Amino acid sequence: MTDADLIADAASRALLVVLEVAAPVVVPIVVVALVVGLVQAATSINEASLSFIPKLLAAGGALALGGALMLRLLTDFTHELYGRIPDLLR
Numbered sequence: 001m002t003d004a005d006l007i008a009d010a011a012s013r014a015l016l017v018v019l020e021v022a023a024p025v026v027v028p029i030v031v032v033a034l035v036v037g038l039v040q041a042a043t044s045i046n047e048a049s050l051s052f053i054p055k056l057l058a059a060g061g062a063l064a065l066g067g068a069l070m071l072r073l074l075t076d077f078t079h080e081l082y083g084r085i086p087d088l089l090r
Helices: 003-043 048-083 085-089
Strands: none
Touching: 003 048, 003 085, 048 085
16 A cells, blocks of 8 residues: 555544544434424524533433443544554655
8 A cells, every 4th residue: 555545544534433433422412402493493482501401411421321432432543543653654
């Protein structure tokens, strides 16, 4: 593999890891925001804290449930990336 191929592969793997780490937090927040938005539209209540607190709780719950997996993904990717350094120096 050439240097450009190694860098392109590392960049594509980095984007995949970013998606894998961000999705478990972003998806519940989007779902909660959609539900709260529908409730606010139906009841005509436009309180800012009413939409912020449920999203904060969803993010905290997602981090509590999937935080260890996210950390494992990041550390595995970091070890993989550090292992590729000698190939880049050749």
